[in-house]
Amino acid sequence: MINLVNIHRTFDGEKALDGLTLFVPRGTLLGIIGPGGCGKSTLCKVACGLIRPDMGAVVVDGVDLVRADRKKLLAVQRNCGVQFQNDALFEHMTVLANVEYPLRRLTDLGRGEVRARAMERVAMVGLSGFEDRYPNSLSGGQRRRVALARACVTDPLILICDDPTAGLDPVTSRRILDMIAGIRYQTGNTVIVVSSDVPGMLSVCERAALMWSGRIIEEGVPADFMKSERDEVKRFLDDARLPFGGDR
Amino acid sequence: MSLTRPIRRVGRVFIDASYEIGGAARLLARIFRRLVPPDLDIPELRRCLLRMGYRSLSIMIATAFVVGIILVIQAFVFVDRYGLRSQLGWGAGFTTIRELGPVLLALMFSGRVGAYTAAELGTMEVTDQVDGLRCLAIDPISYLVVPRFVAMVISLVALTIIGNTVALLSASVMGDIMMDVDQHTFWSNLFAMLTPWDYATSIIKAALFGAIIAVTSCHYGLTTTGGAPGVGRSVNNAVVSSAVAIFVVDYLSTFVMG
């Protein structure tokens, strides 16, 4: 369960989050869409305590992240798998070592089991055969998929994916989103996905939220979402070139 | 308006500087909190020692070698005019060990290791790797900063001791060639005149400079924003600030420890 209430955050005098309120019940697959620079990445980091808001409350599984001490914060963060927008791959480790690392740090699994699980996730993102490559020899899309495999390898209670489909072709993009949905149904954990593949998102996620200049302006199940009367929502969905015009 | 502009600009510089110094001081406090009891990543420390200390050895020896030669060439005029050949060992030893050795080697170290560290941590910061560590319940200060701090202090002290020795060796050889000061005169004069405190000063300065370079480069690295150009700015700021801080602390410590 993630509860964000009236979050404000400013960077160098510029508002990134401006009164954002969002409730994510446990076990929901929430898709976040919105134009570039509206604060999606900032939201992702606030939700797992990596960015401290200037104002507002962040409560994750009953822990107030704004007031928590270092220990409590780390305890919440070890249950968060985050795929960052900039991949955050450790460049001195191979693809497989990157994916194994969270398992080695956060679980007591034996070597064989760690390897097997990591291999399975690497295969799941379609990168079998790349295990011994180093991140700097991969393309942007491949790096992002390694980052996704690393974020979800421990089956974290909260999985946050910041644009796993950026720069991917439509087919791969849809496969990645389906994979994330699969993880959600297998584990029953909370998943937050940011993606610019709007049709893909609306088809897989249980709830969708549209962000606009630092706040959530529409939130609901995808079907309602497409019928929204708000100007910004209509405009955004139009610009995203949704194949369904419906009654609009 | 046009009258207040220069004043504003000076004010801006001071405010920015205080901001950075404050940030660096906070980082230093965090480092110390993790030093007692020690909370740092040992394999990372070993990697840092190898990269920062061992791999800097050749360039530091080369620098020290040239410093020794230049020292004798510069001293030649005075030594020759006043007939101070017997005092060359003391002169060279005193200048090298107390002042030139620690400062020049620290500047060299800052340009090599400090710049590298600022770039490395800066890249990790802008590509979210530092946040990635936090999500793996790894404290970036214990894992990244403390090993680098300890490694830089140890490396610079060791390199300064080696560098001083090399500089004095090259000075003694050059003295022999240029002014016929034989090895025995040089070294016996040096050991007779230098006190243990002189050697201690050298080591204390090296440790201080190592700490300065570590804190400055880690601070600028971890506060990098703005992608690849931001990393460039951080490296630049780290090297310039370390140099300024080294000169200021050198002045103060020479004053205090004189």
Ligand SMILES: Nc1ncnc2c1ncn2[C@@H]1O[C@H](COP(=O)(O)OP(=O)(O)O)[C@@H](O)[C@H]1O
């Ligand atoms: N670390 C930062 N420093 C300064 N400005 C930032 C930082 N992170 C985000 N911003 C600013 O906050 C706004 C929102 O950014 P972001 O959350 O990355 O948007 P999105 O992910 O939706 O594209 C942008 O205007 C961006 O420039």
Ligand SMILES: [Mg+2]
């Ligand atoms: Mg983003």
